[in-house]
Amino acid sequence: MELLIVLALLACPVGMGAMMWWMGRNMNQGNADQAPTVGAASAPASGTVEELRDEHARLTAEIDQLEREEQSPAAGSWGRP
DSSP, X not given: OHHHHHHHHHHHHHHHHHHHHHHHHHHHHHHHXXXXXXXXXXXXXXXXXXXXXXXXXXXXXXXXXXXXXXXXXXXXXXXXX
């Protein structure tokens, strides 16, 4: 009877260790196929420099407009949250 209690108490940590080993082994195999290339993070995602500058200008104008709207009080909004 004591042997069954000991086996039951050891089942959880042993099973957890086996799962961690198995998952770690599988993670290492999957990462070998997906190794990052050198300099890949520094390259632009898409588009030319001019397209990126145009997008930047458009986003800057949109941010400015939203900030102006946030700063100006809306008519009739005094009693509202």
